[in-house]
Amino acid sequence: MGKIQSILHTAVIVALLASTNASLINEHNSIGTETSVSLRPNEHVSFFGGTYVGLIQRRTTTISLLESKFGEFTSAYNQYIHSEDGMREVRETFNHLEKVPNLADFPTEAGHEDKPYRNSVGISNLGVLKSINDLEEVWSCHTCTPWGNALNVDVVSLDGRIRAIVARSAIDHPPVDCFMTALKFAVRRFAENMDGAAMGKLQDDLLRDVVDDIRDKLRHR
Numbered sequence: 001m002g003k004i005q006s007i008l009h010t011a012v013i014v015a016l017l018a019s020t021n022a023s024l025i026n027e028h029n030s031i032g033t034e035t036s037v038s039l040r041p042n043e044h045v046s047f048f049g050g051t052y053v054g055l056i057q058r059r060t061t062t063i064s065l066l067e068s069k070f071g072e073f074t075s076a077y078n079q080y081i082h083s084e085d086g087m088r089e090v091r092e093t094f095n096h097l098e099k100v101p102n103l104a105d106f107p108t109e110a111g112h113e114d115k116p117y118r119n120s121v122g123i124s125n126l127g128v129l130k131s132i133n134d135l136e137e138v139w140s141c142h143t144c145t146p147w148g149n150a151l152n153v154d155v156v157s158l159d160g161r162i163r164a165i166v167a168r169s170a171i172d173h174p175p176v177d178c179f180m181t182a183l184k185f186a187v188r189r190f191a192e193n194m195d196g197a198a199m200g201k202l203q204d205d206l207l208r209d210v211v212d213d214i215r216d217k218l219r220h221r
Helices: 003-018 062-066 070-081 084-092 106-111 173-193 207-219
Strands: 030-038 053-061 119-129 149-158 161-168
Touching (some): 003 062, 003 207, 030 062, 062 207, 173 207
Antiparallel strands (some): 149 161
């Protein structure tokens, strides 16, 4: 994971804020994200056992997000996911089964809670893949659950072509479609105003201003 993951994380946050009813953005509501992280180096991945994936989870109130500067917010996330504290969190979330007292009843019980979702959105970035044996397209997707994330955003790139799939849980299509459109606007704006992986012109922009701009685009689409 590098700066691209952090920028993608900010784009998802901006898209969620832009597609959310303004009345819900206050000091009482927050956005929670989670990012899957491999605990085993790529060169040691085997065909059995996967990559020992854990999670980095972050939660911030919507008001705090709006008042954050793009550069500071993105840099802080980038530093955390590469820090010892961040990797310690990944190791601690590796085995969730020990936290489930009764696996058979857990899905039903969690699904009936007032706030059943673990986080607002999960972000999985598989990075850049090289085409093998004339492979032309590749997609990555994992499903949502009523006790997991409300949305999952899975991103993968094949020879420079980026594909993103958004999976939803028990959410109607219109809000998800709005989020997907907002995410496209956010990614496009970031790409146009950045210098490679540097923050470029967006460095000192408040997320509030970026969100307002994308909301305006959503109204006039």
